[in-house]
Amino acid sequence: MPSPRVGLHGPLGRAMDRVDTGMNWLSRAAMMVMLVLILIQVFTRYILNDPIEGVIGATELYLMPIIVFGSLSYLEMYDGHVRVGIVFDALPEGLRAGFNVVLRLAAAAFFALICYGASREALKAWDFGYRTSGDIDAPLVTTLVIAPIGCVLIVLRLLVNAAGDVQHLRGASDRIG
Incomplete structure (x- = not known):
């Protein structure tokens, strides 16, 4: 596996890489x-x-959300999300890194x-004791917690990558000055 293209290089970056890789393996296992x-x-x-019975319910309620939300931050780790590159790639490296910081912070928000x-x-599903409908009878909160977990991971990854971009900008300004 190639090393990540973006992000912090250090203990925090490596820890986040391990978390993202683990979640990606969970997503792959869910797909299998x-x-x-x-x-x-x-x-x-x-x-x-x-x-x-229960295959459609398990797929809709658990497996598909795990696949989507479990792999979001891993994809960001490799800077693999879709972007319009024709203009962005033509910018100078320093300006591009500056835009990356702003865009990553906006995406994190x-x-x-x-x-x-x-x-x-x-939390509402937990408080009111909502249950799933269909083939599977389970507390609804068991499926609703998947999205916030995935969102927390992508927020953390975006912040780590923004910090890596700032680190890159500082390194570039040190080389120039």
């Missing part, structure tokens, strides 16, 4: 479990004519707001 469950579901439905809203929903 989803694949196996759907294959079993198709086999039992069309070959045995006796489908197993955005995901912090999402985390706040998702956390409020999870």
Whole structure:
């Protein structure tokens, strides 16, 4: 695995890299479990004519959110999120790093707001004892906590990457001066 392209280089950066990598492995495992469950579901439905229950519910409520929210910060670790590169890549390196800091801080604020809203929903589900509907009967909070956890991780990663950009800017100004 290549080393991350962005972020802090030091103990904090390495710790965040390990957390992000672990969450990415969890996302990959969720995808494999989803694949196996759907294959079993198709086999039992069309070959045995006796489908197993709970596959759709487990996929919708747990596996898909884990896949999405568990891999967000890992993708940011490698600077892999989509951006319009035609203008951005034409900028001088220092200006580009400065824009990166601003954009990452704005994205961190955005995901912090999402985390706040998702956390409020999870707490409300916990307080009122809401349960899932459909094939799986479980407390709704068990699925609603996935989004805030993923959002906290992406906020932390964005802050670590913004700090790495500032570190990069300082290093560039030291080389110039």
